[in-house]
Each structure stands twice: as structure tokens, then as C-alpha cells.
Amino acid sequence: MNDAAKHDIQLILDLPGPLRLDSGASLDRVRIAYQTYGTLNADKTNAILICHALTGDQHVASDHPVTGKKGWWSNMVGPGLPIDTDRYFVICQNVLGGCQGTTGPSDINPETGLPYGLDFPVITIADMVRAQVAALDVMGIDKLFAVIGGSMGGMQTLEWAASYPERVHAVVPIATAARHTAQNIAFHEVGRQAIKADPNWAGGNYYARKEKPTSGLAVARMTAHITYLSEQALQDKFGRNFQDRDAASFSFEADFQVESYLRHQGITFVDRFDANAYLYITRAMDYFDLARDRGCALAEVFQNTPVRFCLVSFTSDWLFPTSQAKELVRALNSVAAHVSFVEIESSRGHDAFLLDEPEMFDTVRGFLRGAEPTLKGA
Amino acid sequence: MNDAAKHDIQLILDLPGPLRLDSGASLDRVRIAYQTYGTLNADKTNAILICHALTGDQHVASDHPVTGKKGWWSNMVGPGLPIDTDRYFVICQNVLGGCQGTTGPSDINPETGLPYGLDFPVITIADMVRAQVAALDVMGIDKLFAVIGGSMGGMQTLEWAASYPERVHAVVPIATAARHTAQNIAFHEVGRQAIKADPNWAGGNYYARKEKPTSGLAVARMTAHITYLSEQALQDKFGRNFQDRDAASFSFEADFQVESYLRHQGITFVDRFDANAYLYITRAMDYFDLARDRGCALAEVFQNTPVRFCLVSFTSDWLFPTSQAKELVRALNSVAAHVSFVEIESSRGHDAFLLDEPEMFDTVRGFLRGAEPTLKGA
Numbered sequence: 159m160n161d162a163a164k165h166d167i168q169l170i171l172d173l174p175g176p177l178r179l180d181s182g183a184s185l186d187r188v189r190i191a192y193q194t195y196g197t198l199n200a201d202k203t204n205a206i207l208i209c210h211a212l213t214g215d216q217h218v219a220s221d222h223p224v225t226g227k228k229g230w231w232s233n234m235v236g237p238g239l240p241i242d243t244d245r246y247f248v249i250c251q252n253v254l255g256g257c258q259g260t261t262g263p264s265d266i267n268p269e270t271g272l273p274y275g276l277d278f279p280v281i282t283i284a285d286m287v288r289a290q291v292a293a294l295d296v297m298g299i300d301k302l303f304a305v306i307g308g309s310m311g312g313m314q315t316l317e318w319a320a321s322y323p324e325r326v327h328a329v330v331p332i333a334t335a336a337r338h339t340a341q342n343i344a345f346h347e348v349g350r351q352a353i354k355a356d357p358n359w360a361g362g363n364y365y366a367r368k369e370k371p372t373s374g375l376a377v378a379r380m381t382a383h384i385t386y387l388s389e390q391a392l393q394d395k396f397g398r399n400f401q402d403r404d405a406a407s408f409s410f411e412a413d414f415q416v417e418s419y420l421r422h423q424g425i426t427f428v429d430r431f432d433a434n435a436y437l438y439i440t441r442a443m444d445y446f447d448l449a450r451d452r453g454c455a456l457a458e459v460f461q462n463t464p465v466r467f468c469l470v471s472f473t474s475d476w477l478f479p480t481s482q483a484k485e486l487v488r489a490l491n492s493v494a495a496h497v498s499f500v501e502i503e504s505s506r507g508h509d510a511f512l513l514d515e516p517e518m519f520d521t522v523r524g525f526l527r528g529a530e531p532t533l534k535g536a
Numbered sequence: 537m538n539d540a541a542k543h544d545i546q547l548i549l550d551l552p553g554p555l556r557l558d559s560g561a562s563l564d565r566v567r568i569a570y571q572t573y574g575t576l577n578a579d580k581t582n583a584i585l586i587c588h589a590l591t592g593d594q595h596v597a598s599d600h601p602v603t604g605k606k607g608w609w610s611n612m613v614g615p616g617l618p619i620d621t622d623r624y625f626v627i628c629q630n631v632l633g634g635c636q637g638t639t640g641p642s643d644i645n646p647e648t649g650l651p652y653g654l655d656f657p658v659i660t661i662a663d664m665v666r667a668q669v670a671a672l673d674v675m676g677i678d679k680l681f682a683v684i685g686g687s688m689g690g691m692q693t694l695e696w697a698a699s700y701p702e703r704v705h706a707v708v709p710i711a712t713a714a715r716h717t718a719q720n721i722a723f724h725e726v727g728r729q730a731i732k733a734d735p736n737w738a739g740g741n742y743y744a745r746k747e748k749p750t751s752g753l754a755v756a757r758m759t760a761h762i763t764y765l766s767e768q769a770l771q772d773k774f775g776r777n778f779q780d781r782d783a784a785s786f787s788f789e790a791d792f793q794v795e796s797y798l799r800h801q802g803i804t805f806v807d808r809f810d811a812n813a814y815l816y817i818t819r820a821m822d823y824f825d826l827a828r829d830r831g832c833a834l835a836e837v838f839q840n841t842p843v844r845f846c847l848v849s850f851t852s853d854w855l856f857p858t859s860q861a862k863e864l865v866r867a868l869n870s871v872a873a874h875v876s877f878v879e880i881e882s883s884r885g886h887d888a889f890l891l892d893e894p895e896m897f898d899t900v901r902g903f904l905r906g907a908e909p910t911l912k913g914a
Contacts, residue, residue, distance in 0.1 A: 355751035373733035
């Protein structure tokens, strides 16, 4: 089987038992959709788990089955790339609560035979990671060489380090934080309200209906998308340029390029994403608070951790600003953890972690190569 | 008539002729709703026009007739206050396109006998100012001592200085800019899309219907409201505090105070604001570009201006950041205009201009007192 054909297949794995959740509920018959790249070595020491962000999925380095676009991190993951699939066995799972094959609110509730909708339990980042661990158990992988992710993926890397330090050698949290801020929660809440305000959302029971809550989901996406870019990036990309015209139309058409771009972002998103999944995943991010969840200071979360950390932030990221990465670095330093930290100069805002950022590539490549002998020596 | 009774009355003024608009259209039978405070002196040299922001209105220093709340700048305008109504005759008009009495999309189109809705012409900041000038003509006020405003009100002060330098002695643009940025346009566009996505918006023809597009307008307001506060202000006010509970509910309730606050902002806004007016006024702000509208550099707009400027910005305002005020100051300095500029240290974001900011009060008070003799000497 050639590589392209391999990635046309949706890999699915069934968890053997019920998945216990932070809420106290548990989920039966959880399926995990995933992709892999590269080959697991004989002693199983080269597995890297990549955790995707809010609207990402398992198609990290191969074409997306719905959009046909290249994998979302195809500049980072592949043969000879920083996360080198000639060296590492790379796994990416769709998160619990997602809509690309892993069990989520759009799936059938075995108890009712109908889609879960809002009967799906509210989940947390820790629940997502618990599902990942269970899936790795099925795959027979006891310990990961590294867990890597940006944004919500970065939250998962931190959760891995905090909850499963014996099962991961190194983590690379990129453009992320130890907890969601009030401003982040606020933007998510606006998105959720936009979805709920759409009559086609129908209390979450829209799966059997012809019309889906696409308008609300598009507005949610548009709002969020602004937060992914810096003011400078929007200025550089669009400024006040008109779209297909030389002057104002004096109408409510998309006169400005930035309007046209945002509308496009909204419209295309709804083809590949489920509105309820958006509610559940944003909620999981809002709940994320590594220290409060453990009733201790952030530093104590990582007391005596054997895990090696490499944190990356971007100067123009205002959603997960450098100050939040530094808070993590300070906490890790105060417990003498192995931590390196790079703040990368970039004008592209939060989305920089998905883009061509050579300093990020060099950092990740260098950190992983440097961590290899420390694993073998362990 | 005592002062309270006076401000219970909605003052209305009819413009005598049609109002010419930047779009080329013109509006017949324009009414301007306004309030005044203090007394016009005999030589008519003490009139100050206050320009309100996007969702503001003419009730600047007296109770709002719908909400019952104190005037939006009652800490700035009144006897003995920085804009001292014992010294100045203060006028505040509801903007053209507004929904507090001045002609806007919710009013009757004389041509059809039905509410304008989207038949209302798209307007600009310059059109708003043109309406203000026409109203002052009716009031018999040839020259203003000062024009003062924050945010969109600040845009109007700049338009006054640029287009009517012979009719205004001094302007105080606060927390504003010479043009709307791509990010500002983007946030407005999201708000407009939220309104249009509400089926009750009905293409703008909702006035005769029982249901109004309140859900869409609330989402628009919530999005905008986040941009009015700084990340720090949200952190200081709410952080990750829970609302009426000690732990996560594992539901989509407003668990966090910041969610509850935003929902409240959305819900209360729809009682006092018209969705179409929101579309028109945001559009006017997006179109604002003082230099491009005149086909010249920003400095040239103010070549040989006799107007005195006092600009104010706030350190944590990310909607109209200090950099934009500085751009204006540089342009004004390069043409040797009378300009003073104060950047005020505040953690409260854009909304600081509406709050108790002693340095702003001192700045405005000092600038106005200092400008008095320069008018008399002119």
C-alpha cells in the first residue's frame, strides 16, 4: 500500500471498556479515529502523539477527506521535516467530542439509538487525554517519546505531562497556557451563543433535520478567526483594501477584503465541522485549569516531574500570549524541571503555530533530536 | 422648569432642507434628537458639542429614558465637572442613523409610509457631522467652542476639524483613530453577520413583526463588548471565577462570571437599540478614513488648520490603540498644528473613556480652560 492510499483510510479503534469522565459520567463504546505516519520501531521508543487544536483533526500530514486540503501540519510532520516521519512513528487522534470519527455529540447514543446531541456528556481536556491513553493501550504503546501540540493541543500536552509523567518522555506545548483566561472564555461564549441563537440548532437536535445551524456556526468561526490573527497580520494581509472594487459600495456588501475573507472562513468551516462538537470542545478548553483542577499551585503540578518540556510562544499571539508561557516556565523552573522556552518573533498572531515559522521548526527539530539520547539513557 | 424635568423632554429639531449624503443620495425630513445642558452665553462662544459613540446617545448627563440609568458621561459633564455646565452650553445630538429619535432606519420613509429598513441610505461619519452642522444652523450657533467625543465620537471630532475648521475652535478626540483598521472592520462584520443570521431580522423588515432580531443583536453586542475591555480588565473583574457555584456544572450554563456578564450585556442591549441602526452605524465607522476620503496624506488633511487639538489615548485600549493616536499627533505636528496629547495609563481598555479616569478628567478640564482665552483673543 502506498502512503497516499494508506491515508485515504479512516483508521478507527474501539476502546475496550467504558471511559470514565471528569464529570462523573462515563461513556460506553468510544471509538477513536486516528492517522499514523512513519513506522513504530521494535522497542517502541519512537512514538510521537500530536494533539490537534479546537478545529483541527487527525489529518495532520495527509490530505483532508472533506476539504481535500493538505494536512494541517504538513510543513511540520513528514519525511525529513522537524517531526521526521523517517525517525518517528507519529500518531494523531481526533479528540473525544470531535466530529471526524472519534465519538462525539453527532454520534449515536447506544442507549437511545439516536444522535447524542446535548445528551453527550460535557467533557474536559483531561477526558480527551484519558481517551488518548486508552487508545494507546489498545495500540500497545506504553510510553511516548513525545507529545506535541499547539493551542488546545498544547493544553493536552500539559495534561499529559501532569497526569501521565511515566508515559511520556518529552512534551512540546506551543502557543498555549495552563488555563483559559476570562477573555478566552468570553470569545468562546460568544461563539456558543451564536450557535444557540440559530433556530436550526434546535436545542442540539438538528441531525435529522434538513437545515443545520450553519449560520450560527459560521458566526462563531468568524469571531474565533479574528482572535487567531494579530492586528498586524490583518493589517498586512488586508488593511483597508477593497474587494473587487475601487471605492465604497455604500451597501452591506463585503466591500473590504477582510470582510470577504471572514465570510469565506465562516462558510467553508460549516462543511467540515459539527456545531455541537464546537460547543463541547470550546467548553472543554474553558474548563481547563491545570492548577485549580488539582487544588494546588501550578509549580506543584510538576513537582519531581521527569518529563522534558519545550515551550514555544509567539510575540504577536494575543489569545495565548507569551506571558502565559512564561508563567508555565517559571513554575517549571521553580521545581527544577527540564525546560526550554523559545519566544518567537512573529507578526502572525496565534495562527503562527500552523504557518511557515522556521524558528519554530528549528526549535522542535532540535529539541526532539536532543531528547533522543536522554530517553535511551533513561 | 427644574433640570430633571427639562431632561425628561425629548428635544427634537427638524432640518429645513434635504440632507446631502456622501453616497450621492439625500435624505428628506431629517429630525435630530438632542439634549442640552447649561446655558448659551450672549455672544454664543461657550457651546460644546459632545459626540457619542456607536451605542451611545444624546443622554450624556441626564437619566436615560429607556434604561433609567445615569447619563453615559455624567462623570465628565455637569456643574463643576471637567465639561462644566456652569461655564459651557453642552449639546449632544443622537447621530444620524441612530435609534433614539434622530432619523434612522427604524423611522418612516416619507416616500413609502413604511419604516426605512434597508432602504435607508448607507451613511458615513461625515454625513453624521453634516447633520450636526445643519442642526446647529437651526439652533443659530455658528461656531462651537469645542467638539468632544470618544471612539466613534472621536471620529466625529476629527471630521469636524477636517471639514469645518472655521466652525470649531478646539477638538478633543479620545480613544479614536483617523481610520478604522482591518481588525476593527472584522469585529464589526461579525456583528453584522450575527444580526443578518437571525431569521427575525427578515432582511431588515422586522418593524411590523412581533419578534425582533434580538438574538443576533445580542451576539453582536457580546462580541463588541469584549473588544471594549482589556484582557487585564476581564481578568481583574472576573478571572475564572464561577457564577453562583463552587465548581463546574459540566453543562452549558453560564458557569463563569464572565459568561453571565456577557449574556447580561447582550440581553439588556436589545431593549435600547435597533438592529438595523447597529448595521448602519458600524458601517459608517468602517468607512471612516480621513485621509483616503480626501485622496491625500493625513497631515495634508490638517494643513494650516486653526483648530486646537487635545488627543487622549489609553495604554490598554486595543481597539483604538495609542499607536493610532500617535499617528494623528505626528501628522498634526508635521503641519505645526496646536496639538496636545496624553496617553493615560489604564488597565480598563477602550471603555476607559467612559469610566472614572482622573487623568482624563484633568486633561479635558485643563485643555478647555486653557483654550478659552485663545478663543476670546481670536
